[in-house]
Amino acid sequence: MNFKNTIYTVLIASIFAACSTDSTDNNPIDDNGIITEETKELNRKNVGKSANDLLSDDTYKSVVFEIFYVKDHKPTDETIANFKSFITERLNKSKGWELRLEEITVPAKSAYTIDDIKAMENNLRTQYNTINKVAVFGIYLDAEYADNTPEGSVLGVAYQNTSFAIFENTVKQFSNKPLAPSKTVLSSTVLQHEICHLLGLVNVGTDMQTLHQDTAHGKHCDIENCLMYWTAETGEGLLNSITGGNIPTLDVQCIADLQANGGK
Ligand SMILES: [Zn+2]
Ligand SMILES: [Zn+2]
Structure with a gap:
């Protein structure tokens, strides 16, 4: 579908300032600079x-x-809170x-x-890297990933250096299954997992300090209870691997990689 001529109606814009400083007042960046195709x-x-x-x-x-989120597919407040803690814990940003x-709304x-x-990103995205600020685009979608397989219902993808998508509709379907973890646990796990791919895990932009890549499953960690284990990306995988309803955390090797590449 060609989104070029589609008018997206922005219904609500909520801004959550999560930084220790007010990013508008103290931001050294000239955000009025013109964004070109080159930038x-x-x-x-x-x-x-x-x-x-x-x-x-x-x-x-x-x-x-x-x-951005498609109407009725907003990440829960708890998912947002979990995301804030995760980012604060790992990113080393003096200006917050x-x-x-x-x-x-989308067709x-x-x-x-x-x-x-x-195509949606190109239409919607307003934030790109500026002098002192790096920008990330994310989208919560209302339908499934086109390349799902019978055993692999993808919940999220990181598809460019600063872009990711969450198939929130699929997240909801899996959280509604008997004995499944809550939507917040599934959604938080997938969100944090995709962000970690953008942070270079595993061995995709952030060098490994020890050998722990599960090469059979691409850019994933070989520690089964790590957030970057390959099963954390599909509904089937998460239903089998999450126990006790907790969001998996990064293991020590993944954290060591992030720290060696400037993170916390
Ligand atoms: Zn992954
Ligand atoms: Zn790991």
């Missing part, structure tokens, strides 16, 4: 290319997360960070390809 290319690279930019305080002193959440669709999502 946008900084945010259109492969996953992992901005790992150091996101983790360390060297090039960018702050980060903005611009997250902010989260912008915006509701959107009905049964599945999204990565190309569909990129």
